[in-house]
Amino acid sequence: MQKQRLAVVGGGQMGRALVCGMLDKQVIHDADVVIVDHNVASRQWWSENRPHVEVCPDLSEAVRDANTVMLAVKPKVIGRVAQQADRFWDGKLVISVAAGVMLKSLCGWIGHQRVVRVMPNTPCLVGQGVSAFCGADDVSEQDSAWITTLFSSVGLAIPVLESQMDGVTGLSGSGPAYVCLIVEALADGGVLAGLPRPLAMKLAAQTVLGTAQMIAETGRHPGELKDSVTSPAGTTIAAVQVLEQNGIRGALIDAVVASARRSRELAAD
Ligand SMILES: NC(=O)C1=CN([C@@H]2O[C@H](COP(=O)(O)OP(=O)(O)OC[C@H]3O[C@@H](n4cnc5c(N)ncnc54)[C@H](OP(=O)(O)O)[C@@H]3O)[C@@H](O)[C@H]2O)C=CC1
Numbered sequence: 001m002q003k004q005r006l007a008v009v010g011g012g013q014m015g016r017a018l019v020c021g022m023l024d025k026q027v028i029h030d031a032d033v034v035i036v037d038h039n040v041a042s043r044q045w046w047s048e049n050r051p052h053v054e055v056c057p058d059l060s061e062a063v064r065d066a067n068t069v070m071l072a073v074k075p076k077v078i079g080r081v082a083q084q085a086d087r088f089w090d091g092k093l094v095i096s097v098a099a100g101v102m103l104k105s106l107c108g109w110i111g112h113q114r115v116v117r118v119m120p121n122t123p124c125l126v127g128q129g130v131s132a133f134c135g136a137d138d139v140s141e142q143d144s145a146w147i148t149t150l151f152s153s154v155g156l157a158i159p160v161l162e163s164q165m166d167g168v169t170g171l172s173g174s175g176p177a178y179v180c181l182i183v184e185a186l187a188d189g190g191v192l193a194g195l196p197r198p199l200a201m202k203l204a205a206q207t208v209l210g211t212a213q214m215i216a217e218t219g220r221h222p223g224e225l226k227d228s229v230t231s232p233a234g235t236t237i238a239a240v241q242v243l244e245q246n247g248i249r250g251a252l253i254d255a256v257v258a259s260a261r262r263s264r265e266l267a268a269d
Pocket residue numbers: 009010011012013014015036037038039042059072073074075077081097098099119120121122173174
């Protein structure tokens with residue numbers, strides 16, 4: 001395979017989770033990556049935390065030598081970034097991780113169809129992310145294989161239809177925030193019940209981690225696994241009653257749908 005050089009435009013939250021995760025898994029190496037970020041604080045973060053990765057403020061310089069360019073800037077600026085650099089995209093595979101921004105728009109700005117839209121999530125930082133992707137017309141099998149190699153190094157990489165991208169964004173793209181709220185609230189509950197904060201946080205995070213792993217590894221339905229915790233007249237059913245009275249399932253369903261709706265709106269912004 002041709003040697004890959006990756007330029008990442010936008011070294012913020014998602015750029016960091018992806019690149020640091022990929023570097024840790026050694027699917028890419030320090031010398032093969034350049035981060036482009038106009039934000040001084042962001043460039044400083046890279047210099048302090050990944051001192052061997054090249055960082056620069058200038059898009060043109062970095063893109064020149066890359067054969068893959070990942071755009072990890074906010075949806076409202078991605079059009080400007082893509083058009084600003086339109087003469088650089090020839091011969092390069094372009095990846096966008098921007099929520100809501102459609103392949104049709106990306107290809108129009110970039111001027112070719114070798115473009116992949118990916119919706120990753122922040123647990124890529126620790127190799128436990130999930131990234132859904134779809135490609136435009138000129139993405140080759142070799143390109144798809146490279147995308148799969150890159151993103152499966154930091155979690156699951158799943159090809160989807162573009163029409164599924166808003167739902168993916170609502171569920172797994174935004175999902176780490178919902179889970180963090182849940183972990184934080186569980187820890188608060190532990191503190192209210194008298195546990196020290198560090199112990200409560202450890203118990204909350206490990207309970208979510210272990211339960212997710214149990215669901216993924218056993219393939220058993222979450223309802224069945226919930227029943228296995230719930231003794232007749234026991235502690236768990238008393239808590240489940242409180243959660244149901246407060247509409248936890250409806251709130252989570254509404255949250256996913258609200259994020260998916262916002263993703264659809266971003267396409268039109
Ligand atoms: N965060 C997440 O969990 C996820 C995010 N995404 C997508 O990832 C993309 C990036 O999000 P996120 O990482 O959270 O955003 P951040 O704001 O954390 O990172 C973007 C970085 O790019 C910089 N930047 C903006 N414009 C330019 C430019 N023209 N040239 C160079 N650098 C630039 C920003 O600087 P400055 O702030 O000064 O403009 C910032 O440092 C978004 O499109 C989002 O939809 C997708 C999945 C999950």
